[in-house]
Amino acid sequence: MAVLAGALPLHAGAQEPRAAAEITDFRVNDPALMDARAKLLAQAEGELARGEVPAATDTFERAAMMLHAPDTEMGLVRASMQAGQYRRALAFCAHVAGAHLESGPAGGLYAWLLRAGGQNDFADRVLRETLGRLPQDPVALEVRRAFASPAPVATGSLLRTPHRMAPQPLLAGDQPPVAEAARVVSGGVLIGNGTMALVPSAALAPDAAKAIWVRDGLGRATRAHADAAAQPLAPLAVTVLRLDPPLPAEGLPPLAARDPFAGSAGFAFEYAAQEDASPAWPWLSQGFFGTLQNGDAPRRLGIGVAGATHGGPVLDAAGRLAGMVLPGRDEPVMLPASRWADALPGSGQAAGPAAAPQGGAIARPGGAIPSDEAYESGLRTALQLIVLR
The missing domain is CATH 1.25.40.10 (Tetratricopeptide repeat domain)
Structure with a gap:
């Protein structure tokens, strides 16, 4: 034939x-x-x-x-x-x-x-x-x-390009690049319209760190420092970092007006543990918030997070910043945003204009957002904590 x-x-x-x-x-x-x-x-x-x-x-x-x-x-x-x-x-x-x-x-x-x-x-x-x-x-x-x-x-x-599965390393403002010997030690949360970051105190010993940076999920890094005399969240095992210069505030989620109910849906972000300071995209996990604890005990996160670094942001079902992930005794716990909002003036971010619905978008009860929209917030809010010792 x-x-x-x-x-x-x-x-x-x-x-x-x-x-x-x-x-x-x-x-x-x-x-x-x-x-x-x-x-x-x-x-x-x-x-x-x-x-x-x-x-x-x-x-x-x-x-x-x-x-x-x-x-x-x-x-x-x-x-x-x-x-x-x-x-x-x-x-x-x-x-x-x-x-x-x-x-x-x-x-x-x-x-x-x-x-x-x-x-x-x-x-x-x-x-x-x-x-x-x-x-x-x-x-x-x-x-x-x-x-x-x-x-x-x-x-x-x-x-490698063209399929590179990570953001490019970028710097905010005019500053030297991240040191080659530095490495990612934890996650963090960008707050205060890009001027501050919250990180787990267990991951950071400021007196032993020669230099500190934070980097968001878009690859943008900036220098950070911890003022030992101004740590209002130290009793909560959280360190406040000041960023100089700040990271862009555009697209940061507003703080949740109240803590999420137990059993309600939410999103948590973490970075993978790594041996260097390479930029990366965060990993999103979905689930349902754990039960409230008595007194000042840390709240159960309830959401099974993918990463092992901890410190990443937690969003409620509507995409508002509801807290951060902290290491617990047996499982990750959550520090609600309400715990730092009062102790840290200026930690909130102004709510930007509501995004226009995409074609064919389905209205969701209670203003809930889909996971892909939540991920866009996580790219800006979830930080890598990078330390040179």
């Missing part, structure tokens, strides 16, 4: 999927065009590494007009993440992974974003399907190895 030119052979089902560009986009055979595209991609990656998100997005889109390919589209996904637009990034990454079944990195990045946002089962399914098509893909295999941990850490090939 004759085989038409360009048609797949009968045994093609046993082969790895071919790139769509190899089959349908003849521009891939234009060396001059592909050279210009490669230069645009390098320019966009440089802009993204400098935190120039609008410029990087524009450059990635110019490259996308030259070829429909996963590397360009993964760059656009990461640009959205660098801007804190998790919902946009997740939706577009679903397209990238679905339209480019030949790309293991695209499937791996989509699985990583899903799991970061608390959709663990769906993330595992996406990764299984990716490895089912591409069983030897090195990036997908590395994601599977990372997923063996409750709180995965992106290392090695997972930090």
Whole structure:
């Protein structure tokens, strides 16, 4: 039987999927065009590494007009993440992974974003399907190895572009970079319109620290210091850090007006434990708040957190900052925001304008928000505590 030119052979089902560009986009055979595209991609990656998100997005889109390919589209996904637009990034990454079944990195990045946002089962399914098509893909295999941990850490090939599974390291203001010998020791919560951070006292010995930084989930880091004479939360095992310069306050959630009821839904954020100071996206966990304790005893968190660092923020079902995660004797506990609001004037943040509902959005009772919207707040509120000793 004759085989038409360009048609797949009968045994093609046993082969790895071919790139769509190899089959349908003849521009891939234009060396001059592909050279210009490669230069645009390098320019966009440089802009993204400098935190120039609008410029990087524009450059990635110019490259996308030259070829429909996963590397360009993964760059656009990461640009959205660098801007804190998790919902946009997740939706577009679903397209990238679905339209480019030949790309293991695209499937791996989509699985990583899903799991970061608390959709663990769906993330595992996406990764299984990716490895089912591409069983030897090195990036997908590395994601599977990372997923063996409750709180995965992106290392090695997972930090390469175009599929980098972490934010770029950025600095707030004009300051030296984070020291190479520093490392992440805990999580923290950004409060006070970006001027203060709360961290577990157990993770920080200010007199033994040569330098302290905090970094948010968008990769933005700044220097911090603890004033030993002004620690009103010391009895609660929490240290207050002052940030200089402050981190951006845009997108920070307002403080909850009251403590969440036991059994009500909420979100908790933590970072994975790691041996260096690399930036990372936080891990979201969903669940239901634990019961209140008698007297001043710490409240049971109730939400099973993924990370082991503790110190991250806790949001109520409506996305308001309800507290922070602290290490407990047998399980993590929660320090309600009400406990620090009175003791720390200026710790709240002004509520910004309500976000416009997205097309097809479903009204939820009591103003509850979906997990992907909560994750966008977590990217800005959840901090890595970085210490040089």
